[in-house]
Amino acid sequence: EDKVVQSPLSLVVHEGDTVTLNCSYEVTNFRSLLWYKQEKKAPTFLFMLTSSGIEKKSGRLSSILDKKELFSILNITATQTGDSAIYLCAPFRNSGNTPLVFGKGTRLSVIA
């Protein structure tokens, strides 16, 4: 059975802080790992990571995958209140009709 564990489950930081969110997984036939951000509505796509050790960046957000140790981290630097959201990770299997199984998410609250 696939396992996805995110930590911490929730986090409160001040604007300007840097945060690191963790995602560890156990998935057979792993292909990629996806990160999503969910504010009030639907999750929105952030990153897809397929190769180990290659950092993906988008503005203040970056993410990296370690396929040997089976985890990924999402970093957010110089946090802003608009970063407050639930961050979800989901490993993706290399087979056709495969649902994404999400972790329970990390609820990030950034206070001014």
Next chain:
Amino acid sequence: DTAVSQTPKYLVTQMGNDKSIKCEQNLGHDTMYWYKQDSKKFLKIMFSYNNKELIINETVPNRFSPKSPDKAHLNLHINSLELGDSAVYFCASRKTGGAGNTIYFGEGSWLTVV
């Protein structure tokens, strides 16, 4: 244009009723999903469906059934609604194969059973 659209967005109904939530995607995707997000915000897969197979999460009660009239639609039928069915239901889709494995979500349907 909304890529994955769900209707209704909000639904309040009484216990015991039967209801449907519709989902349509205009992305040309061949696989669609239903997820349930409960009050603790845990996003849980319910069904995964393409034209070849239906994968059902075994924890989903058989009061829930997906119905797909064509590749662009996957509707969710719920019979004999219970209080615990209150949640946000998200439809999603993706195209199998290739490099683009990103899954796209609808805006969610907020179901409240009273």
